[in-house]
Amino acid sequence: MTYITLAKSDAEIERCFAIIQALRPHLIASEFVSRIKRQEQQGYQLAYLEDEASIKAVAGFRIAESLSWGKFLYVDDLVTQESDRSQGYGTNLLNWLLDYAKANACEQLHLDSGVQRFAAHRFYFKQRLEIRAYHFAINLIQ
Template sequence: IARVRSQQQYGYLLAYRQEMDMPVAAAGFRMGQSLSWGRYLYVDDLVTLPTHRSRGHGAALLSWLESFAVKHNCEQLHLGSGFQRKDAHRFYEREGFKSVAYHFHKVLVP
Protein backbone atom coordinates (compact mmCIF):
# COMPACT_ATOMS: atom_id res chain seq x y z
CA ILE A 1 0.00 0.00 0.00
CA ALA A 2 2.87 2.37 0.80
CA ARG A 3 4.35 1.87 -2.67
CA VAL A 4 0.99 2.57 -4.35
CA ARG A 5 0.51 5.72 -2.27
CA SER A 6 4.00 6.88 -3.22
CA GLN A 7 3.38 6.21 -6.92
CA GLN A 8 0.07 8.10 -6.78
CA GLN A 9 2.05 11.28 -6.12
CA TYR A 10 3.38 10.88 -9.68
CA GLY A 11 0.06 10.18 -11.37
CA TYR A 12 -0.29 6.41 -10.83
CA LEU A 13 -3.93 5.32 -11.01
CA LEU A 14 -5.72 2.03 -10.36
CA ALA A 15 -8.71 0.48 -12.11
CA TYR A 16 -10.24 -2.84 -11.13
CA ARG A 17 -12.92 -5.41 -11.90
CA GLN A 18 -14.90 -7.22 -9.29
CA GLU A 19 -17.13 -10.24 -8.88
CA MET A 20 -19.47 -10.61 -5.93
CA ASP A 21 -18.09 -7.37 -4.40
CA MET A 22 -14.53 -8.75 -4.46
CA PRO A 23 -11.74 -7.31 -6.66
CA VAL A 24 -10.55 -10.02 -9.05
CA ALA A 25 -8.44 -8.04 -11.55
CA ALA A 26 -6.60 -4.73 -11.42
CA ALA A 27 -4.61 -2.42 -13.65
CA GLY A 28 -2.13 0.17 -12.43
CA PHE A 29 -1.34 2.85 -15.00
CA ARG A 30 -0.09 6.36 -15.63
CA MET A 31 -0.08 8.89 -18.41
CA GLY A 32 2.98 10.63 -19.77
CA GLN A 33 4.47 12.30 -22.76
CA SER A 34 7.66 11.65 -24.68
CA LEU A 35 9.28 12.66 -27.96
CA SER A 36 8.95 9.17 -29.45
CA TRP A 37 5.44 8.28 -28.27
CA GLY A 38 3.71 11.64 -27.86
CA ARG A 39 1.05 11.54 -25.15
CA TYR A 40 0.64 7.96 -23.93
CA LEU A 41 -0.92 5.75 -21.30
CA TYR A 42 1.45 3.17 -19.80
CA VAL A 43 0.10 0.08 -18.04
CA ASP A 44 2.53 -0.68 -15.23
CA ASP A 45 0.54 -3.52 -13.68
CA LEU A 46 -2.17 -5.80 -15.04
CA VAL A 47 -3.13 -8.73 -12.81
CA THR A 48 -6.02 -11.16 -12.47
CA LEU A 49 -6.46 -13.64 -9.67
CA PRO A 50 -5.45 -17.09 -11.01
CA THR A 51 -8.90 -18.47 -10.16
CA HIS A 52 -10.56 -15.77 -12.28
CA ARG A 53 -8.43 -15.87 -15.43
CA SER A 54 -9.96 -16.52 -18.86
CA ARG A 55 -13.23 -14.88 -17.82
CA GLY A 56 -12.73 -11.66 -19.76
CA HIS A 57 -11.50 -9.46 -16.91
CA GLY A 58 -8.15 -8.62 -18.50
CA ALA A 59 -9.76 -7.88 -21.86
CA ALA A 60 -12.38 -5.69 -20.19
CA LEU A 61 -9.71 -3.75 -18.30
CA LEU A 62 -7.65 -3.23 -21.46
CA SER A 63 -10.74 -2.04 -23.32
CA TRP A 64 -11.53 0.39 -20.50
CA LEU A 65 -7.90 1.60 -20.45
CA GLU A 66 -8.00 2.21 -24.20
CA SER A 67 -11.19 4.28 -23.85
CA PHE A 68 -9.69 6.17 -20.92
CA ALA A 69 -6.54 6.89 -22.96
CA VAL A 70 -8.53 8.19 -25.93
CA LYS A 71 -10.68 10.34 -23.64
CA HIS A 72 -7.47 11.87 -22.21
CA ASN A 73 -5.96 12.57 -25.65
CA CYS A 74 -3.36 9.81 -25.54
CA GLU A 75 -1.94 8.74 -28.89
CA GLN A 76 -0.65 5.35 -27.75
CA LEU A 77 -1.18 2.66 -25.14
CA HIS A 78 1.94 0.83 -23.90
CA LEU A 79 2.82 -1.98 -21.52
CA GLY A 80 5.81 -4.18 -20.81
CA SER A 81 5.96 -7.89 -20.11
CA GLY A 82 8.73 -10.27 -19.05
CA PHE A 83 10.13 -12.67 -21.66
CA GLN A 84 8.93 -15.67 -19.64
CA ARG A 85 5.24 -14.62 -19.71
CA LYS A 86 4.29 -16.43 -22.93
CA ASP A 87 0.61 -16.80 -22.02
CA ALA A 88 0.38 -13.08 -21.31
CA HIS A 89 2.04 -12.31 -24.65
CA ARG A 90 -0.53 -14.38 -26.54
CA PHE A 91 -3.28 -12.54 -24.66
CA TYR A 92 -1.83 -9.11 -25.49
CA GLU A 93 -1.48 -10.05 -29.16
CA ARG A 94 -5.11 -11.22 -29.24
CA GLU A 95 -6.03 -7.82 -27.80
CA GLY A 96 -4.27 -6.02 -30.66
CA PHE A 97 -0.89 -5.23 -29.12
CA LYS A 98 2.31 -5.59 -31.15
CA SER A 99 5.73 -6.45 -29.78
CA VAL A 100 7.87 -3.54 -30.99
CA ALA A 101 10.91 -3.22 -28.74
CA TYR A 102 13.13 -4.73 -26.09
CA HIS A 103 13.10 -3.04 -22.71
CA PHE A 104 16.44 -2.77 -20.92
CA HIS A 105 17.11 -1.91 -17.31
CA LYS A 106 20.04 -1.59 -15.00
CA VAL A 107 19.91 -1.81 -11.23
CA LEU A 108 21.68 1.20 -9.73
CA VAL A 109 23.64 0.88 -6.54
CA PRO A 110 24.12 4.16 -4.62
Protein backbone atom coordinates (compact mmCIF):
# COMPACT_ATOMS: atom_id res chain seq x y z
CA MET A 1 0.00 0.00 0.00
CA THR A 2 1.34 3.43 -0.97
CA TYR A 3 0.80 6.46 1.25
CA ILE A 4 2.30 9.90 1.84
CA THR A 5 2.63 11.47 5.26
CA LEU A 6 4.61 14.10 7.15
CA ALA A 7 7.62 12.89 9.13
CA LYS A 8 7.01 14.07 12.69
CA SER A 9 8.84 11.72 15.03
CA ASP A 10 12.61 11.42 15.23
CA ALA A 11 12.30 7.84 13.97
CA GLU A 12 10.29 8.90 10.90
CA ILE A 13 12.76 11.69 10.12
CA GLU A 14 15.68 9.30 10.55
CA ARG A 15 14.09 6.84 8.08
CA CYS A 16 14.17 9.59 5.41
CA PHE A 17 17.92 10.15 5.67
CA ALA A 18 19.13 7.62 3.08
CA ILE A 19 16.81 9.02 0.43
CA ILE A 20 17.67 12.68 1.17
CA GLN A 21 21.37 11.87 1.20
CA ALA A 22 21.14 10.83 -2.46
CA LEU A 23 20.28 14.48 -3.20
CA ARG A 24 22.33 16.05 -0.40
CA PRO A 25 25.46 13.84 -0.04
CA HIS A 26 27.14 16.33 2.32
CA LEU A 27 24.64 15.52 5.10
CA ILE A 28 25.79 13.49 8.11
CA ALA A 29 23.44 10.85 9.54
CA SER A 30 24.15 11.69 13.18
CA GLU A 31 23.18 15.37 12.59
CA PHE A 32 20.18 14.83 10.32
CA VAL A 33 17.34 14.75 12.87
CA SER A 34 18.62 17.81 14.74
CA ARG A 35 19.01 19.74 11.48
CA ILE A 36 15.46 18.89 10.44
CA LYS A 37 14.16 19.88 13.90
CA ARG A 38 15.95 23.27 13.65
CA GLN A 39 14.53 23.86 10.19
CA GLU A 40 11.04 22.91 11.40
CA GLN A 41 11.20 25.95 13.68
CA GLN A 42 11.33 28.01 10.46
CA GLY A 43 8.40 26.18 8.85
CA TYR A 44 10.23 23.32 7.11
CA GLN A 45 8.32 20.05 6.81
CA LEU A 46 9.44 16.65 5.60
CA ALA A 47 6.99 14.46 3.68
CA TYR A 48 7.66 10.93 2.55
CA LEU A 49 6.06 8.40 0.24
CA GLU A 50 6.11 4.84 1.52
CA ASP A 51 5.27 1.72 -0.45
CA GLU A 52 5.56 -1.85 0.81
CA ALA A 53 7.08 -0.66 4.12
CA SER A 54 9.90 1.14 2.28
CA ILE A 55 10.37 4.88 1.77
CA LYS A 56 10.59 5.56 -1.95
CA ALA A 57 10.56 9.38 -2.17
CA VAL A 58 11.02 12.35 0.17
CA ALA A 59 10.21 16.05 -0.08
CA GLY A 60 11.30 18.86 2.22
CA PHE A 61 9.23 22.02 1.87
CA ARG A 62 7.95 25.16 3.54
CA ILE A 63 5.08 27.56 3.10
CA ALA A 64 6.01 31.23 2.96
CA GLU A 65 4.86 34.55 1.58
CA SER A 66 6.65 37.15 -0.47
CA LEU A 67 5.81 40.33 -2.33
CA SER A 68 6.75 38.73 -5.64
CA TRP A 69 4.94 35.39 -5.31
CA GLY A 70 2.25 35.95 -2.67
CA LYS A 71 1.70 32.86 -0.50
CA PHE A 72 3.63 29.91 -1.93
CA LEU A 73 4.93 26.45 -1.17
CA TYR A 74 8.69 26.18 -1.72
CA VAL A 75 10.18 22.73 -2.29
CA ASP A 76 13.67 22.63 -0.77
CA ASP A 77 14.26 18.94 -1.45
CA LEU A 78 12.51 16.44 -3.72
CA VAL A 79 14.11 13.08 -4.39
CA THR A 80 13.13 9.53 -5.25
CA GLN A 81 15.28 6.56 -4.31
CA GLU A 82 17.45 6.02 -7.40
CA SER A 83 16.41 2.39 -7.85
CA ASP A 84 12.73 3.41 -7.68
CA ARG A 85 12.73 6.22 -10.25
CA SER A 86 10.31 6.22 -13.22
CA GLN A 87 7.72 4.27 -11.23
CA GLY A 88 5.44 7.22 -10.45
CA TYR A 89 6.63 7.90 -6.90
CA GLY A 90 8.01 11.36 -7.69
CA THR A 91 4.87 12.29 -9.60
CA ASN A 92 2.67 11.12 -6.72
CA LEU A 93 4.71 13.09 -4.19
CA LEU A 94 4.74 16.23 -6.34
CA ASN A 95 0.97 15.96 -6.83
CA TRP A 96 0.60 15.61 -3.05
CA LEU A 97 2.66 18.80 -2.62
CA LEU A 98 0.46 20.62 -5.14
CA ASP A 99 -2.68 19.49 -3.28
CA TYR A 100 -1.11 20.49 0.06
CA ALA A 101 -0.27 23.93 -1.36
CA LYS A 102 -3.82 24.42 -2.62
CA ALA A 103 -5.30 23.24 0.70
CA ASN A 104 -3.14 25.85 2.45
CA ALA A 105 -4.26 28.69 0.14
CA CYS A 106 -0.93 28.94 -1.69
CA GLU A 107 -0.94 30.74 -5.01
CA GLN A 108 2.14 29.02 -6.42
CA LEU A 109 4.65 26.20 -5.94
CA HIS A 110 8.35 26.93 -6.48
CA LEU A 111 11.59 24.96 -6.44
CA ASP A 112 15.17 25.36 -7.58
CA SER A 113 17.11 22.63 -9.38
CA GLY A 114 20.84 22.48 -10.00
CA VAL A 115 21.76 23.32 -13.59
CA GLN A 116 23.45 19.91 -14.00
CA ARG A 117 20.36 17.86 -13.00
CA PHE A 118 19.05 17.15 -16.51
CA ALA A 119 16.94 14.13 -15.57
CA ALA A 120 15.24 16.15 -12.83
CA HIS A 121 14.57 18.95 -15.31
CA ARG A 122 12.91 16.51 -17.73
CA PHE A 123 10.72 15.34 -14.85
CA TYR A 124 9.76 18.92 -13.87
CA PHE A 125 8.91 19.86 -17.46
CA LYS A 126 6.77 16.72 -17.76
CA GLN A 127 4.95 17.86 -14.59
CA ARG A 128 4.19 21.26 -16.24
CA LEU A 129 6.68 23.29 -14.16
CA GLU A 130 8.33 26.19 -15.99
CA ILE A 131 11.66 27.95 -15.74
CA ARG A 132 10.75 31.46 -14.61
CA ALA A 133 13.98 32.94 -13.27
CA TYR A 134 17.69 32.52 -12.72
CA HIS A 135 18.81 31.92 -9.14
CA PHE A 136 21.98 33.76 -8.12
CA ALA A 137 24.11 33.00 -5.07
CA ILE A 138 27.50 33.69 -3.50
CA ASN A 139 29.30 31.68 -0.83
CA LEU A 140 30.06 33.80 2.24
CA ILE A 141 32.20 31.21 4.01
CA GLN A 142 35.16 29.78 2.15
